[in-house]
Amino acid sequence: MSPISRGFHGRRRTPPGEEGRVPPGQYVTTDFPVLSAGPTPHTPTEKWTFSITQGGDTKKSWTWDEMRALPEENVTTDIHCVTRWSKLDTHWQAVSIDTLLAQVEHQAGYVLAFSDGGYTTNLPVQDVTGGQAWLAYGYDGGPLPPEHGGPARLLVPHLYFWKSAKWVRGLELLDHDQPGFWETYGYNMYGDPWKEQRYAGD
Ligand SMILES: Nc1nc2c(c(=O)[nH]1)N[C@H]1C(S)=C(S)[C@@H](COP(=O)(O)O)O[C@H]1N2
Ligand SMILES: [Mo]
Numbered sequence: 001m002s003p004i005s006r007g008f009h010g011r012r013r014t015p016p017g018e019e020g021r022v023p024p025g026q027y028v029t030t031d032f033p034v035l036s037a038g039p040t041p042h043t044p045t046e047k048w049t050f051s052i053t054q055g056g057d058t059k060k061s062w063t064w065d066e067m068r069a070l071p072e073e074n075v076t077t078d079i080h081c082v083t084r085w086s087k088l089d090t091h092w093q094a095v096s097i098d099t100l101l102a103q104v105e106h107q108a109g110y111v112l113a114f115s116d117g118g119y120t121t122n123l124p125v126q127d128v129t130g131g132q133a134w135l136a137y138g139y140d141g142g143p144l145p146p147e148h149g150g151p152a153r154l155l156v157p158h159l160y161f162w163k164s165a166k167w168v169r170g171l172e173l174l175d176h177d178q179p180g181f182w183e184t185y186g187y188n189m190y191g192d193p194w195k196e197q198r199y200a201g202d
Helices: 064-068 097-101
Strands: 049-054 057-063 073-080 085-096 110-115 120-124 134-139 153-155 168-174
Touching (some): 073 134, 097 134, 097 168
Antiparallel strands (some): 049 057, 073 085, 085 134, 110 120, 110 168, 134 153
């Protein structure tokens, strides 16, 4: 029997020596697939804000220019989509979520990221702090393309990529974990690619 399964036609092999970087059940791709549950919103940066909210109240909000005035970080990271592609060494320009949350007093345990178009996804505060999560507005040195979430998206590369909300406009602070868009449809509440937490119960 052929050891090559049908599903692997046209897919790139994991580069030699990089096997330890690829979580179980994932394959490496060099292109950048677009996965969007709906149409691509186009919010001009003049009208864009990023807000930290709690109980519906805005605790802090940044305009585009205010956000861009915050320290920029260059992030090189691997990303892993639950549909089984992984992309190694992606380059982003971004503001750390630590920088944003440092300007807000809170005791929340969870956040629900919310986006233009209505997409949401839930994350523990522990996973969006400690240098693990960013608000990304640049990709490979250029502006983040709209189909990949521009003007700005969340980047949480240690979790499956559905947690990296595109067109993100803010974080709602919560004291309890609350499922977002895909989580409501049976995706895992946490989504650790190294534990293959794809669906509820994994
Ligand atoms: N707003 C929004 N963010 C989203 C999605 C979406 O449909 N809408 N899809 C998620 C999923 S399932 C993945 S894999 C990645 C895909 O990002 P990409 O299209 O840049 O590859 O975005 C995530 N963020
Ligand atoms: Mo995905």
